[in-house]
Amino acid sequence: MNIESPIHQPTNQEVLLQLLQKHKLVTDMLHKQEMPRHELVESLVRKQSLVQMQQILKKIDPVEIAHFLEDLPSEDQLYIWDQVAEDKKEAVLREVTFDVLQALGYREFKKERSGIKAFDLNEGRLREIAINSREGLVETKPIWIDLVNPSFEERVWLGDFFGIDLPDPDGLGDLESSARFYVEENGEIHLHSDFLLDREDVSRNVGVGFILHKDILFSVRKEELPVFRLQRLRALSQPNYVTNARDVLLDLYAADAEYSAEALEDVYRGLETVGKHVLSKQMSDEDAAAMLTAIAHEEILNGLIRRNVLDTRRAVSFLMRSRFLDKQQLDDAQQILRDIESLDGHTTFLFGKINFLMDATVGFININQNKVIKQLTVLSVVFMPLNIIAGMGGMSEFSMMTHGIPWPISYGAFTIGMGIVAWITFLLLRFFEKRKLRSTSAAGSNTSV
Structure with a gap:
C-alpha cells in the first residue's frame, strides 16, 4: 500500500521570496531584450508582482515581516518595504x-x-x-x-x-x-x-x-x-x-x-x-x-x-x-x-x-445707522400731516364740497395744498434743528469759559 507524501505548502516568506526573485528575473530579461511597447510590458509585469506581494503582506503578522526583512539584502529590503501598507509600517519598525x-x-x-x-x-x-x-x-x-x-x-x-x-x-x-x-x-x-x-x-x-x-x-x-x-x-x-x-x-x-x-x-x-x-x-x-x-x-x-x-x-x-x-x-x-x-x-x-x-x-x-434712521424719521414726520389730509380728501364730504367744481381742478388744488403743507413741515423741522445746534454750541462755549 503506497502512502502518498503530503504536498509541501510554501510559507508566506517563501512565496514572497519567489515573487521577489521572479520580479528581478523578469525585469532583467526585459531590460536586455528589445521589443515593441517595452515600457508597457514592463509596467504590466511590475504591477502583477506588486499586487501579489501586497496581498500577501496584508495577511502576514508584523513580526513575521520584520524577520523576513532581516534575511534580505538592503536593496531588497527597500523594495519589500515599499509594498507594506502604511498602517502596518509602525508595528513592523518596532520589531526590526x-x-x-x-x-x-x-x-x-x-x-x-x-x-x-x-x-x-x-x-x-x-x-x-x-x-x-x-x-x-x-x-x-x-x-x-x-x-x-x-x-x-x-x-x-x-x-x-x-x-x-x-x-x-x-x-x-x-x-x-x-x-x-x-x-x-x-x-x-x-x-x-x-x-x-x-x-x-x-x-x-x-x-x-x-x-x-x-x-x-x-x-x-x-x-x-x-x-x-x-x-x-x-x-x-x-x-x-x-x-x-x-x-x-x-x-x-x-x-x-x-x-x-x-x-x-x-x-x-x-x-x-x-x-x-x-x-x-x-x-x-x-x-x-x-x-x-x-x-x-x-x-x-x-x-x-x-x-x-x-x-x-x-x-x-x-x-x-x-x-x-x-x-x-x-x-x-x-x-x-x-x-x-x-x-x-x-x-x-x-x-x-x-x-x-x-x-x-x-x-x-452706529453713527451711519443713526443718519439713516434720522432721514427715515424726517420723512415720516413730513408725510404724517399729508396722510391726515389725504384721509380727509378721500372722504365723501370732500366730494360733496367740490361737487360743482371739475375734478381736475379740485384734486389739483388739493395736491398743491398737500405739497405746501409738506414744505412748511420740512422748514419747521430745519428751524428747530438749527436752533438746537445753536443752543448746544452756546452751552459748550459757556462751559469752556
Missing part, C-alpha cells in the same frame, strides 16, 4: 533590528530635501554635518540635531541609535506644564515650547519638542521656522557664538523673544495705519468693515505673541530652576526673562489700543 532601520532610513536621509540637519563645532563655529549612515554618526560628535517634519522611520532610526524616544511633531500641543517640561530618570531634559510663525496670510504658533541628552540638543517640529534659520546663520558666521547644546537652546529662546519683538513692531505699524482711517472725519460702512477685519488680524497676532512669550518664559524659568545652566548661561537666561518682561507691557498696551480702535469703528457704524 537596528541594521534594518539603518537600511530603511538611509534612503530617507539621501533625499535632497531631507528634514534632518546635524551640527557640530568647528573652530568655534557651528558646522552642518552629513548623517547618511550609522558610521557617520559614530565618527562625528554633533551638539545639535534638528528634525523638520521627520517620518516615523527617521525618528525611530535616530532614536534607537542615541537611546531616546523622539516625539511626534503632530503631538506637541499639550498645555500641561508637567507634560511640557520634565526630566527623565536617565537625565534627559524634555521641553515642548511654542515658537511664533508670523506670515502675512496666517500667523500661528508652532510647537517644537526639545530633548537635551548627553550634551546633544534634539529639536523636532512640523515645519521650518525663521527663528531656527536665524540661529543657524548666526552660529555659522560668528565664532564662539555657542559652545555647547545648552547655549544653542538658550539662543533659540533668545531669538524667539527677538522675533516676537519684531512682530510687535508690525502690530504697531498695522494699528497706526488703521488709526489714521478710523479717526478720519467720515467712514463708510464698507470702510468700517475693512477696518474691523484689520483690527481683528492685529488682535490675533498680538494674542499669539503674548502666548508665545509666556511659553518661552516658562521654559527658561524651568531651565533655571532645574540647575542645568552654568553661571554665564544663567546670566543669559536672566536677560531673556527681562526682554520678555518688557514685551509684556507692549502687548498689554496694544490690547488697550485695539479695544479703543474697535469701539471707535463700531461707533462710526
Whole structure:
C-alpha cells in the first residue's frame, strides 16, 4: 500500500521570496531584450508582482515581516518595504533590528530635501554635518540635531541609535506644564515650547519638542521656522557664538523673544495705519468693515505673541530652576526673562489700543445707522400731516364740497395744498434743528469759559 507524501505548502516568506526573485528575473530579461511597447510590458509585469506581494503582506503578522526583512539584502529590503501598507509600517519598525532601520532610513536621509540637519563645532563655529549612515554618526560628535517634519522611520532610526524616544511633531500641543517640561530618570531634559510663525496670510504658533541628552540638543517640529534659520546663520558666521547644546537652546529662546519683538513692531505699524482711517472725519460702512477685519488680524497676532512669550518664559524659568545652566548661561537666561518682561507691557498696551480702535469703528457704524434712521424719521414726520389730509380728501364730504367744481381742478388744488403743507413741515423741522445746534454750541462755549 503506497502512502502518498503530503504536498509541501510554501510559507508566506517563501512565496514572497519567489515573487521577489521572479520580479528581478523578469525585469532583467526585459531590460536586455528589445521589443515593441517595452515600457508597457514592463509596467504590466511590475504591477502583477506588486499586487501579489501586497496581498500577501496584508495577511502576514508584523513580526513575521520584520524577520523576513532581516534575511534580505538592503536593496531588497527597500523594495519589500515599499509594498507594506502604511498602517502596518509602525508595528513592523518596532520589531526590526537596528541594521534594518539603518537600511530603511538611509534612503530617507539621501533625499535632497531631507528634514534632518546635524551640527557640530568647528573652530568655534557651528558646522552642518552629513548623517547618511550609522558610521557617520559614530565618527562625528554633533551638539545639535534638528528634525523638520521627520517620518516615523527617521525618528525611530535616530532614536534607537542615541537611546531616546523622539516625539511626534503632530503631538506637541499639550498645555500641561508637567507634560511640557520634565526630566527623565536617565537625565534627559524634555521641553515642548511654542515658537511664533508670523506670515502675512496666517500667523500661528508652532510647537517644537526639545530633548537635551548627553550634551546633544534634539529639536523636532512640523515645519521650518525663521527663528531656527536665524540661529543657524548666526552660529555659522560668528565664532564662539555657542559652545555647547545648552547655549544653542538658550539662543533659540533668545531669538524667539527677538522675533516676537519684531512682530510687535508690525502690530504697531498695522494699528497706526488703521488709526489714521478710523479717526478720519467720515467712514463708510464698507470702510468700517475693512477696518474691523484689520483690527481683528492685529488682535490675533498680538494674542499669539503674548502666548508665545509666556511659553518661552516658562521654559527658561524651568531651565533655571532645574540647575542645568552654568553661571554665564544663567546670566543669559536672566536677560531673556527681562526682554520678555518688557514685551509684556507692549502687548498689554496694544490690547488697550485695539479695544479703543474697535469701539471707535463700531461707533462710526452706529453713527451711519443713526443718519439713516434720522432721514427715515424726517420723512415720516413730513408725510404724517399729508396722510391726515389725504384721509380727509378721500372722504365723501370732500366730494360733496367740490361737487360743482371739475375734478381736475379740485384734486389739483388739493395736491398743491398737500405739497405746501409738506414744505412748511420740512422748514419747521430745519428751524428747530438749527436752533438746537445753536443752543448746544452756546452751552459748550459757556462751559469752556
